[in-house]
Amino acid sequence: MEPAIRTHGLTKRFRHGQLAVDHLDLTVPAGSVFGFLGPNGSGKTTTIRMLMGLIEPTSGAADLLGHRMPRAAGTVLPQVGALIEGPALYGFLSGRDNLIRYDSADATADPRTRKARVAQALDRVGLTSAAGKKAKAYSLGMKQRLGLAAALLTPRRLLVLDEPTNGLDPQGMREIRSLVRELADDGSTVFLSSHLLDEIEQVCTHAAVMAKGRLLTQGPVGELAARARGRLAVSTPDPGDAARILKEHGVTDLAVTEDRVTGEPPAAEQDLAVLNAALVHAGVRVRGFGLERASLEDAFVALTGEGFDVAG
Incomplete structure (x- = not known):
């Protein structure tokens, strides 16, 4: 099968000369739960932003779902759910109304099933009881859950999640871990950036390790551990x-x-x-x-x- 994500020499150098990502060759198998690991400043979030077409690479290329990004963003992004650097929310709206706004902005979403899909997304992340509460009153963990719900409003072939358990308590982490497994079982590829190695080891099938902008290794999680x-x-x-x-x-x-x-x-x-x-x-x-x-x-x-x- 065509990999869900593939990069070729992907490089990003910022104006002040900082080399954030250095010739990254990454392969994310379709159907995998892929852990993207690295210390702070290793280039993980910059890589994700390039994958999603939010910033242009200096050189190299990134393919998502078999299409070149950002050129094919209009075709690819409706098939991708993403939570990057925390969710952007309207604080004066309720959690439910935030999701309705997100869904309304999706030209591919069926408005006739909007309310049902919003309710289902809230239920999947454990926010049904807080759906009517204004987002500005949400805790950090609740905001993370709402951002994840936004990524789940419609079935996605690929989910890109940047630190999805940030701010969650241990019970919340277990729930999100279970949800990620469910999503993979349903056929989605999950690309998961995290700083929690035990979470990655429990839920991911594959992983990659970055440091100082360079890819150090990638492969099945069991094989990576076995090399040490x-x-x-x-x-x-x-x-x-x-x-x-x-x-x-x-x-x-x-x-x-x-x-x-x-x-x-x-x-x-x-x-x-x-x-x-x-x-x-x-x-x-x-x-x-x-x-x-x-x-x-x-x-x-x-x-x-x-x-x-x-x-x-």
Whole structure:
């Protein structure tokens, strides 16, 4: 199938010389839930704005749903729902009336089913009870929900969501995560920019990592995590002695708790059995020993050298 999004050498340099996006070659498979990751300032939002035709690239090209953007914006955008950098709302209107305004601006939307579709969109994001409340009285999380509802007024082939869980409490995050899965099951491709790695790991099928405007890697989420080395974990009632022995044998970044020691295995290839034998020979009582599966966070840190807000 034709990818939902494909870029070729996509580049954006602003007037003051800042290179925000540097020759980006991105492929988003149709039907995927695609996580777009990167530290602040990595170029994620600039990329999304180019994809949606909001700003022109300096060079390169972006195709959405098989059409070149922004040239084909009139054809493509009616098939795309988007929430970018927070929703733009009329504060003096109710949540319901904001959605009616959004829907009225869509030339492809059937006015005969408008009220029913607005009600359904409000229900899907959990805002039915607040539909009559003025938007200026909404919390940040409620505004995010309303913006997402606007993107869901009609079925879309592609949804582009920039930090959709921003401002939501844990329950709200779970609801949005469930909704994203539903949308993918219904056949939509979801392109999801987020700073919450655990959310991406739970809901996304594919992901890409950017840093300083450049694409570092992309692919299925499981494969990205598998490329990172797991941490060595030792369960023992003798954590102090275990940490000392492991350090002597090249294990770094040690973390010690009451009954557990974890760390980065030596860079040089070394049989883990040798490390285990060294612990036993030193009298350390080993109750558990092995490599923990690497997470998407491990892969991200290995690629960018930066920490990440994984808890939200």
